[in-house]
Amino acid sequence: MPERYLVSFDTDRIKEYVFATEKLREIRGASRLLDSLNDEGEMQRFMASVGPNYESIFWGGGSGAVLAPSWEAAERLIEEVETLYRTETVTASISGACMPINVESDNFGEKMKAAGFRLRRAKDEKAARLLPGGEAFTQPCASCQRYPAMTVDTDDNAALCASCARKREKEKSRKREGKESRSFDDLNELGERSRPSGYIGFIQCDGNNMGDLLTSLPKSDSYKDLAKGLRTLIEESTSKLPTESHEVLLAGGDDLILVTTADIALDAAICIAQRIENQSPALLDRVGLSGSKCTVAVSVVLAHATFPIAAFRSLADQLLKNAKRKCAEEGYRTSVIDFMVVTSAGSSDIATMRDEVLTEKSFVFPHGERKIRLTKRPYVLPKLKSLIDYARRCKDIPQSHLQFLYEGLFHSQAEAIYRWGKVAGRVNDNNRKVMDEFYRDFGDGIGGLPPWQSNRDEVPEGVDAVTALGDLIEIYRFV
Template identity: 20%
Template sequence: MTEYVLTAIDTTRIQDYIFGSNRLAENIGGSELVEMATHQWVYEALPPNNNVDAATVTLDSSRTIDTLNAEVLYTGGGNTVILFKTFDLARAFASRLTRRVLREAPGLELVIAHHRFDWARDSLAQVVSTTLGVDLARKKQNRAFSTPLLGLGVTVPCASTGLVASRIVEKKPVSLEIRAKSSKSVQNQSLARLREKLPKIQQGDWEIPRDFDDLGRIKGEESYIAVVHADGNGIGKRVEAIANRYYEPQQNRAYIKAIRTFSQSLERAATRALISVVDLMADAFIADPELAGHHRQRFPLRPIVFGGDDVTFICHARYGLSLAVRYLEAFEKATQGEPAFDGKPAYACAGIAIVKTHYPFARAYRLSEQLCRSAKQMLKQEKIEGSAVDWHVAMSGITGSLEAIRQREYSVKQGLLHMRPLLLRDSNVSWRTWPVFKTLLDEFIREDGEWFDRRNKAKALREALRQGQDAVRDFLSTYQLDALPKVGTINVADYEKTGWAGDRCIYFDAIEIMDLFTDVQRIVSEFVTADGV
């Protein structure tokens, strides 16, 4: 009998840990600590004689558990899975890792589960599935919830967390958790990882933002930011399919190779997609020095969570939609070229929350998550395989769920004012697609068009759309217009004279976002064309 121990590591309440602060540097620090705790510190806590190549910090597939004390199977999807030769080695590893997390990342909670199994008789795929889906879930449910001591005697609360402050930093009381997130070493490591993964972000002499106010606010404009959250579709099903394909004990090594290849392929694809986003923004700054000047040479984009299919970045509000669409397009293309995807693209959804700069960041992030789920739900309901995007502009405070907000703010007698969520690409199933929306939006914002710089006219149309089809006909008559802008792919009779396709408004979204949209791709394309490249 060859008995090994499978150890699975997961984090809990990760969103609260990363996004619970209204200070960007603390969000960045929280994200970096999570990255360190699930990668670097894991590798450093392993016993000697493991499969992590110290020089490249990658997994050496030629070294396997039969000659090692520990073999890391994969890291991804928020989990780390490791094989240990003995239970004592696994327990000692868990002790080293958790002690370090307690010391260097206060407030971050890890859950670790161990599972003994027989390599020759048990299916590793089933053991991994049970450990992740049952053992870790049970530990999360049954763990003793942390109840921080809020202070004895005379204490001062942390300005960010409300916990007991342990020190005054820059005239603000901060807790141990915030001290760790804000430490110079963690901030510098985050910046170094950003520059390593996304090299073009430092090509120009631009300031990389460390505060929400540094996201390139343009003088004379209201200050809005976009919180973009993107997530791969059906990743869990792909992992499950790999497990089902290598279900027999004699396929254990083949399973390891397959799941590791998938995890690495997914990480590379997501990283390439984010590189494409950063490159596009950098190319726009290079193409239009005046644009960079408007932003006072501050790069208006900062990734917060990256390295897997779950990506979150923030940017100046005007670029949120354009950059989110670029990410989805690049993710599809990158996955198509990865071996684990057999030449077929994987898909993803993105949610974009556009909020005022000092809006509570945790709420803005939760809204972006809801929007991403909304896009996924639309794909599921319509039984469409593809990518999708959804967004919301919060001009004021947000109360209630996304569904409640839209019922309250976008539901009128005629139907729903919004056409969101949108499919990323043209479809035979639905006219609610990004190309359709973008064509309409271009009509409202192009400088040589009849709608450009005529805000009163656009505002009047918006109010007419709220009142229904008859009001739109009256609007056309009043402004002596034959019709509203047309899109050839909308196969609905008279929509350009009524503004509606059944119970869905066609034009409202474009009018609402026209002041908060810049086509980054067009800036770059026009520069390339003018330069003759």
């Protein structure tokens, strides 16, 4: 049987490398450096310089897979690729692992999964190593504050470490070559274009069960086609967004991170998820997985442009986990989006914040032991689209009325019901119709007590009533 060696690669702590700094120039440069290192053509040429008879399965998104002719050739390639990463980036690294494989067998996907376990061990061994430190009293890098400064940028006299200097130089070289056409230099400029001014959206997207889809494929050719197709699908999912209102910060594998103006953030999240759902069936059909589609979990954080990138990431990660759990509950049949509006300093733990603020615990006048939730997040894709549509239709309702309704939610269940009726009696017929239709779609409809929903089929187990009214009013300014 023809035996070769499967070599699997994956970039270590890719987000830590890209987001080691708050500076947009360095974040851009880091992302572009990794894009260059993972370019299919570039890696083909690099492998040819290492030795003959390497066959590329795929490269991109921070990972790759290669067939090597021998164990020695596989080990040599791993060593050379790891050296390349360290040379080009200074602080980024990549891990590799190899195993024998019969290329004519019908279990290539399973072999890739097994190689992934070996790769995980290699990555864990690296994780225990200490980062390089600086000598006592050395000046820290002005950008990342993590490594000692080694050079000074002549543009702004910033003292930079070797890694950040390399990132910044990559950004400059792209501008010189005319490959970087973004018209904003920092997130504050992006926020100035937003409505309301000063706010931006931070979006994180992660594919559902992409690994399982790949594992199910028997042949290397179909695995290669699907891996490349999924990467292209994720990367091109933002192509319909206005160029001047967003920027992709990281596109790796089935992960996507971008920033947008606040007023398009939720629409952008929906557009990305919908595009992936709509275009994935044709891709899956080509590799023999007919009748399937790809779905994603998405998190959106809306906050002031001065909000730290590290804080954006932390909140987005937590929201993404919520969305992932909801995706699992839905059997991965639909994409799910969770979001948060940060308007002031608060808890960095979303679960704690929602338990303390968006439940009956925040009532001024609680009603005994009833369990109440003041949010229906996270939302499946169709429901969030509907919620945004209602938020837009509520633009004719005076903002003071909406604020009156919002404050009532935190007073008591009875007060919220009273205020709903009071506002419904004050607005015109068209706005009253919008309120009625909203409660029909997000409440109990006729016979219910708006804005509360207590239908057992719609309310989480152990909860007596929920409402989506607070969610609508929170996003009102951003749609």
